[in-house]
Amino acid sequence: MKPFHWFIVACIAVVGLAVWWKQPDRDSPARLNYDTVGVSQGLTPQAQALNLDKNLDVSLLPDIARQVIREGAQKGLKEQAFLEYLLREVSTRVGEISTIDLNEDGVADPILVKPEPAQGDKYILLSLRVPDPHAYPLPEGRDAAAWKRVETFEVATLTVSLDEKALTVQAQPDQHLFPSQAGQHYAVNDTAPSFLSMYMTMRMVDWMFMPRMYGFYGPGWGYGYYRPVPVVVVNQNRGGALSQRGYSAAPGSAEPAIRGSGGGAPQSQYGRDYGKTPPKALGELKSSAAFKSRAPGAPAAGGGFGRPGGAPSAGSGSFRTAPRSLPRGGGFGRGGGRRR
Numbered sequence: 204m205k206p207f208h209w210f211i212v213a214c215i216a217v218v219g220l221a222v223w224w225k226q227p228d229r230d231s232p233a234r235l236n237y238d239t240v241g242v243s244q245g246l247t248p249q250a251q252a253l254n255l256d257k258n259l260d261v262s263l264l265p266d267i268a269r270q271v272i273r274e275g276a277q278k279g280l281k282e283q284a285f286l287e288y289l290l291r292e293v294s295t296r297v298g299e300i301s302t303i304d305l306n307e308d309g310v311a312d313p314i315l316v317k318p319e320p321a322q323g324d325k326y327i328l329l330s331l332r333v334p335d336p337h338a339y340p341l342p343e344g345r346d347a348a349a350w351k352r353v354e355t356f357e358v359a360t361l362t363v364s365l366d367e368k369a370l371t372v373q374a375q376p377d378q379h380l381f382p383s384q385a386g387q388h389y390a391v392n393d394t395a396p397s398f399l400s401m402y403m404t405m406r407m408v409d410w411m412f413m414p415r416m417y418g419f420y421g422p423g424w425g426y427g428y429y430r431p432v433p434v435v436v437v438n439q440n441r442g443g444a445l446s447q448r449g450y451s452a453a454p455g456s457a458e459p460a461i462r463g464s465g466g467g468a469p470q471s472q473y474g475r476d477y478g479k480t481p482p483k484a485l486g487e488l489k490s491s492a493a494f495k496s497r498a499p500g501a502p503a504a505g506g507g508f509g510r511p512g513g514a515p516s517a518g519s520g521s522f523r524t525a526p527r528s529l530p531r532g533g534g535f536g537r538g539g540g541r542r543r
Contacts, residue, residue: 253489255380258302261359262452263445264374265391267296268329268361270448272370273393276401282410290316293329293361299444302434303358305488306336311437313341313429315355319471324463325412326364330471332357335484344429356380356485357473362461365408369394373461374453375468379481379489388468389453390460 271292275285297314304311312333319328332355334341342349358380362373370393378385393399402408459468470478481489 253380253492254382255303255358256383258304259297259358260300260452261374261376261381261384261387262389262455263300263450264297264331264359264361265372265389265453266450267448268293268363268372268374269370269391269393270450271296272363272372273398276398276405276407279405281405285407285411286318290318290329293331296444296448297331298432299437299448300441302437302441303333304434305333305356306339308339309433309435310431311434313431315350315353317471320412321463321469324364324469325366325408326362326461326463326469327412328469328471329361329363330357330473331359331361332473336488337484341429354484356482357471357477360469360471360474362469363411364461365402365412367399367403370399370402371460373459373468375459377474379477379485384455386457387455388457388459389455391451391453392460 268289271289274292275288278288280288294314294316298311301314302311306312315332315334317330317332319330320326321328335354335356338353338355341353357377359374359376362375364371371390372393373388373390375388376384461469463469477485480486
């Protein structure tokens with residue numbers, strides 16, 4: 204073979220080797236391009252389908268509790284009487300502005316308040332909850348024992364701490380029911396000298412945050428007065444209630460103003476149990492809501508969760524329940540007693 208022919212063969216071999224090297228299925232891994240930015244597509248349809256942002260303004264909760272604490276102190280209430288006033292008024296006043304209606308029967312869900320004092324950390328946490336749709340029909344208002352057995356979902360927590368510099372109230376929404384606010388904390392500080400002096404004079408820090416061994420907090424829900432109110436009525440009256448009460452929205456922050464012994468924001472027992480994974484019933488509710496939101500011809504308005512309010516939905520879903528009985532007003536959680 205002539206030298207020129209050898210040259211041609213060599214060129215072909217080089218070109219063939221180069222083509223083979225460029226093939227993606229060779230054993231050597233392909234180089235990755237790290238010069239890029241990953242962007243999330245946002246909340247999942249399941250999370251977005253059950254979002255209570257429009258049903259309860261969590262940023263108002265700290266000022267609600269701050270006002271109630273001031274009023275209870277001005278009334279000279281202490282220990283058990285103060286606790287009952289705090290729970291009753293927080294329940295009532297949050298109920299005035301909440302249009303949460305998880306079972307979609309057109310009636311606003313009652314706001315249940317469960318106190319959880321943390322003696323070592325010197326704060327008290329209030330777990331704000333609403334009934335699981337499976338819990339309907341609800342007990343009579345005066346049946347304290349039955350109310351304690353009602354299955355619930357936590358919607359938010361309120362944490363109260365006090366020292367000689369300030370009374371601090373912090374609210375944190377549940378990440379499963381307020382997915383767009385996950386990780387947010389809303390806090391207000393009461394630094395008015397006259398009120399701080401009052402709190403210290405009545406030795407509030409001794410009995411509110413470090414309860415005695417007999418445990419006057421008790422295991423109850425309460426001490427509110429449940430009077431069923433249609434969602435449309437709450438919507439009609441909410442503006443007047445906000446104007447009359449004069450609540451101020453607390454600023455949101457990713458950093459908690461009150462921290463527990465672990466360094467993070469205080470959590471209720473519910474939050475510790477279901478921080479990452481919601482209760483099974485809530486997961487099913489979220490899936491049901493996501494399915495209904497994708498259904499052709501799904502109603503766009505109604506009195507249920509995630510909607511601004513109106514008439515109850517006429518649609519049928521796995522969590523529709525029989526209309527709730529309308530008990531006469533009475534204190535739920537009352538008589539819930541002392542723990543020895």
